[in-house]
Amino acid sequence: MKKESLEPDYFEEIYAKSDDPWGFASREYELHKYFDTLMHLPRKHYASAFEPGCSIGVLSGMLAPRVDRLLSVDVSEKALAQARRRNADKPTITFRNMQFPRHKPEQTFDLILLSEVAYYWGDTEFDQARDQVLTLLEPGGDLVLVHWTPFVDDYPLTGDEVHDRFIRFSQHTSTLQHLEGKREATYRLDVFRKA
Template sequence: MRRETSIDSEWFEALYKDGGDPWHFATSPYEREKYDHTLASLPHDRFGSVLEVGCANGVLTQRLAPRCDRLLGVDVSPTALAAATERCTGLTNVTLEQRRLPEEAPPGPFDLILLSEVVYYWDSDDLKRLAEYLTGAMPSGGHLLLVHWLGDTDYPKSGDAAVEELRIALATNVSVVVEERREQYRLDLWRRC
């Protein structure tokens, strides 16, 4: 049965405290292939300012960092952020912060915003607020990259429903650049108009 409201920070913190790497970001072949695809889909070789929402334990953050002048990774779990901090030690262009979006969204602008496996955790009200934030946080020509699992969950939205609802909320503020489906996930790249 689907949750009706956005998933709270405590749920994520409990997962990381109990399991360390609850989705096996560091060891899963699915995650590795998805990260390879994510990085290969980026529209530029390098970005000035990047926001990674839900950076978790920093596995993708570490891989994305060489392509960014400045990379801000945010997550709600202090335990996940501690692991990300350890993993990203020495990456001087990476900043990690505990934030819950959309209410604690960092000021932009960002040339790229990455929403990987996070949009389906929000309810419709939060997705509308997120769309308002994204509209102001990306300059014209900036990009939004979304990657979401397509399997069954008890999250507020399915991967498809979350992405489609966010797209509708963003309306004419973004245009679709890439829309791809793999067996287990979808990848969407949008450009800020």
């Protein structure tokens, strides 16, 4: 059975009930995962980065010192309003309302970070997102995936399905190289580089 993506209304309803529904700014799990993500970036600094699904901008703010220009996007205007307030002192971050991969940026990046976002895509949009990531990622650029691995009934894909699909793709193409992967109790992290 073909899986369909979650629509923007799903997220607006969640943010209508809570400013931080997943505890991005308060849960120890999230902070540990963010520091782990930053520690596994292959380079100390990047010229330009793309972060789809930035939510309230906690990871965006932590990533900003490592990037000259950061484009962070989300489908929820309520979440973006928080992200802009939280990062008002960081002029290198641009927050934009965008439903990636249905819409995509015009520029290219040397880092793309898919953190807790790709399991919201159904089968068709997942393939579209993967292809767009490869187009948007500059040669030699890095792709970092980080996702919650326990099953969530609402989500079209699991974190493991997301990562396994990217790994299988990298095994059948010379375009994307799998650099490293690790698994924690409740999340998985994989790093790729475009040839």
